[in-house]
Each structure stands twice: as C-alpha cells, then as structure tokens.
Amino acid sequence: MARLVSSDSMFASQPPSREFVIDTPEVSVVMPCLNEEAGLAACIEKIRLVYKESGIIGEIIVADNGSTDCSVEIAERLGVSVVHQPLLGYGSAYLKGFSAARGDYLVMADADDTYDFSLIPVFISKLKDQGFDFVTGSRYAKGGDRNIPFLHRYVGNPLLTLVLNLLFQACYSDVYCGYRAFTRKAYDLIQPVSPGMEFNLELAINAHLAGLKVDEIPISLAVRKGVSKLNTFRDGWRSLRMMLLYCPNSTFLLPGLTLFITGALLHLFVLLRVLRWDGRPSSTITGLFATILTVVGFQVLSLGLHAKTYSWSRRFDRDNQTLEGFYRLFKLETGLAVGTILILSGMGILTYFLLYWLHTELQPLPFPEWIPPAASLIIVGFNVVFTSLFVSAMSLSKQDQ
Numbered sequence: 001m002a003r004l005v006s007s008d009s010m011f012a013s014q015p016p017s018r019e020f021v022i023d024t025p026e027v028s029v030v031m032p033c034l035n036e037e038a039g040l041a042a043c044i045e046k047i048r049l050v051y052k053e054s055g056i057i058g059e060i061i062v063a064d065n066g067s068t069d070c071s072v073e074i075a076e077r078l079g080v081s082v083v084h085q086p087l088l089g090y091g092s093a094y095l096k097g098f099s100a101a102r103g104d105y106l107v108m109a110d111a112d113d114t115y116d117f118s119l120i121p122v123f124i125s126k127l128k129d130q131g132f133d134f135v136t137g138s139r140y141a142k143g144g145d146r147n148i149p150f151l152h153r154y155v156g157n158p159l160l161t162l163v164l165n166l167l168f169q170a171c172y173s174d175v176y177c178g179y180r181a182f183t184r185k186a187y188d189l190i191q192p193v194s195p196g197m198e199f200n201l202e203l204a205i206n207a208h209l210a211g212l213k214v215d216e217i218p219i220s221l222a223v224r225k226g227v228s229k230l231n232t233f234r235d236g237w238r239s240l241r242m243m244l245l246y247c248p249n250s251t252f253l254l255p256g257l258t259l260f261i262t263g264a265l266l267h268l269f270v271l272l273r274v275l276r277w278d279g280r281p282s283s284t285i286t287g288l289f290a291t292i293l294t295v296v297g298f299q300v301l302s303l304g305l306h307a308k309t310y311s312w313s314r315r316f317d318r319d320n321q322t323l324e325g326f327y328r329l330f331k332l333e334t335g336l337a338v339g340t341i342l343i344l345s346g347m348g349i350l351t352y353f354l355l356y357w358l359h360t361e362l363q364p365l366p367f368p369e370w371i372p373p374a375a376s377l378i379i380v381g382f383n384v385v386f387t388s389l390f391v392s393a394m395s396l397s398k399q400d401q
Helices: 040-054 071-077 090-100 117-128 150-168 184-190 199-209 232-245 248-272 284-313 321-329 332-359 368-399
Strands: 002-004 020-022 027-033 058-064 081-084 105-108 134-138 180-183 214-218
Touching: 027 040, 027 071, 027 090, 027 117, 040 058, 040 071, 040 117, 058 071, 058 090, 071 081, 081 090, 090 105, 090 199, 105 117, 105 184, 117 134, 117 180, 117 214, 134 199, 150 199, 150 232, 180 184, 180 199, 184 199, 199 232, 232 248, 248 284, 248 368, 284 368, 332 368
Parallel strands: 027 058, 027 105, 058 081, 134 214
Antiparallel strands: 002 020, 105 180, 134 180
C-alpha cells in the first residue's frame, strides 16, 4: 500500500521528492511526454483522484521523450515517476515507460488531457473481473470522436481501421485510440517494438494475432491541451507499411505464388513451343519475361516465409499446422541440397550451350529458349540456399522448444 514521504520541495537546493511511493502498485498508468506542460499536471491530478476514490493502489509513470519545456519539472514536483527516453518516438517513449512499470495492470494514456481518467476503474474491471486481456478505448463507438481533427476523423483513422480489420479479420472500431489497458502477461506476449505512432497499431494487431481476449470501451475525446505531435501523412504511411508487413499471406505469399506459378508455366509453354506469336513459337524474349516473373515471385515468397517464421517464433502462429508440417520436412540440409541441385542444373544447361556456341564458332543457337529457364534455375537456387540459412536461424528457438 502507499506510504507517505515528507517533501522538502520548498528548498531550492534539494531535489523534488515524491508525495508518496507505492511499494507494490497494482496499476501503472504510463504517459509519454514531449513538451506536454499544458496538460500534464491536470492528467496527474485526475489520475490520483481516481486512484483515491476507487481505492486503486497505483503508480503514475511519465516517459519523457526529450521535453524542452517544463514538463519534467512539473512531473517531478508532483512526485510521479519520471523515466527518460533519449530515442525519439511515441512508441519509444512507451517502451521505456512500460519497462519501468511495476503494476500487474498497465494503462496507456496521453498526457494532453484528452482522455477521461474516471474510466480507469472500468478498464481495470474488464481485465480483473471479466477476464479480458486487452481493452482499448473507442472514440467512434458512441460519438466520442467530435474533437478528432477532420482529416483524421473521417479519412485516416477509419481507413486504417478498415484496412487492419480486412487484413487480419479483426473487428476493431478505433485502432488508433491511445487509451488502453492490458495485463502485464498480455503485454509480455504482445512484445511491441515499433518506435513511432504505429505503436498503437502494433498493439492491436499483436493482441489479435496472439489470440488475446479483446474488448472495447466507448470513450469521448476532449479538446487537446498543447500541440499535437502527429504527422498525418508520415505516420499514416508508416502505419500502413507496418500492417502490410504484418500480414504476409496477403502481402507476400499470394502475390508471390501467383507470380512464381505464372513464370514457371510461361517457361514450360516456351520450352514445349505451345505458345506462339503470329504462328511462330515464342523464344528468348518471352523466356526473359518468364524469368522475371519466376525470380520476383520466388523472392516475394521468400519474404513471406520470413515474415511467417518471425510471427511463428513469437507464438502468434503457434497453432499453424501448415508451418508445423513445413518445418518437420524442411531442414537446413534439405534447403541446401535443393538449392545446390537447382544451381547445378542451371549451370549444366548454360555450360552445354556455351560449349556448343563456341564449338560452332559463335553461330546462333538452335534452341535459345533454354537459356532463360537455366538462368531462372541458377537465381532461384541461390535464393533457396540463402533463404534456408536465414529461415533456419530464425526457427531455431521454435524448433528447440
């Protein structure tokens, strides 16, 4: 429980001391802070009042992200924990703040006095009494979005929410809300790493991928105190980019498989001479397009496999039977053997035609359509070798469990 500590803040020579220190806090409210002197004090006082009225044993952590105003002085004067994150970024500040948090239940909120802190007990009740792992506020659930800037309110946030729900089959109504609560166990499982504003999206995506029990609470956004740090187009693009990278099936596997199969079939049609232009069988030029499609398709597939393996290693795909079966069959030695066979096959074809070409004193080759697929075999073979090395390294921890 809380114990009172005397304060000598009247003496300029003494460092500001805390009003109270929590030995074993149950709840930790973490607020990122970059020049938030306009709203920080109000946020701290409101949170403390909620703690007192609700009987919550909690702490407040301000994660300073390089403030040049009086924010740090305000937080220290009011006796809350202040941690300093020299790496700039909304997500970076939260990562530092959560690493210092000691509570079993973690609450994230902005320091601009836009959120209703009287809802903290509702968030905690959802986690503690109703068994949810991850609870997020929603400004759109009951019309609490009136103070969101116009472009964000009607375009940016709804569009990002729609894309996330479509890509991940989720059902969020406000993926960019910065007022959330989750258990420490859930946070440790989510393992966010994003340094910027996309941190919010990563939390929502990983909570869904990890199979956590998720709920939403309607909230209303108040008028912001201070200047917003959100960069509409930069942060919007970073958020979209992160979602695409976190959805390998739609972003990599399906496009890659389509390109690879199309290129392989095109190679086959050229070799069988069933593909004709104006009555003439297709040859080298068509084969080059087939090589492009095959190689690009395989590289995209490789990226998708890397992304899936990364997700699997973090247990988000722990029940993926396809990946389980793949890694039972796929070993480093298997990949190296397959890649070597492809490389030697392609080099064998090219060597044969090179010797033939030299033997005929550089006369035109009789079957030039074999050159592009030989090049494809070599390039794909080397990709298989290095992909095998990379994927095996990433999957070691998972295979050894």
